Amino acid sequence: xxxxxxxxxxxxxxxxxxxxxxxxxxxxxxxxxxxxxxxxxxxxxxxxxxxxxxxxxxxxxxxxxxxxxxxxxxxxxxxxxxxxxxxxxxxxxxxxxxxxxxxxxxxxxxxxxxxxxxx
Numbered sequence: 001x002x003x004x005x006x007x008x009x010x011x012x013x014x015x016x017x018x019x020x021x022x023x024x025x026x027x028x029x030x031x032x033x034x035x036x037x038x039x040x041x042x043x044x045x046x047x048x049x050x051x052x053x054x055x056x057x058x059x060x061x062x063x064x065x066x067x068x069x070x071x072x073x074x075x076x077x078x079x080x081x082x083x084x085x086x087x088x089x090x091x092x093x094x095x096x097x098x099x100x101x102x103x104x105x106x107x108x109x110x111x112x113x114x115x116x117x118x119x
Contacts, residue, residue, distance in 0.1 A: 007045045014041045017066040024073035
């Protein structure tokens, strides 16, 4: 089926985002994952175009939805429980705390020019 000329650029942008996100999905699941996401986007876009509801607001809503493919792809690659546990445990480690303090101090020195005033 030929795409509506009004939505061709949006389909192209969504395809680009989905192809980029699909690189995170394991190869065995990649085709099915991409077809599912692309089918959803394709139907959504054509519905909006045919019903006359395609405007800048709905285009941005669709773009936000497409960017949501990245976390979904990451959860296909990595175990969701492991990712959630890592985000919960890593900020509690001493290494993370010391690294954050060091980063903030370096950032302050670089941004404020604190080093010349200390001399």
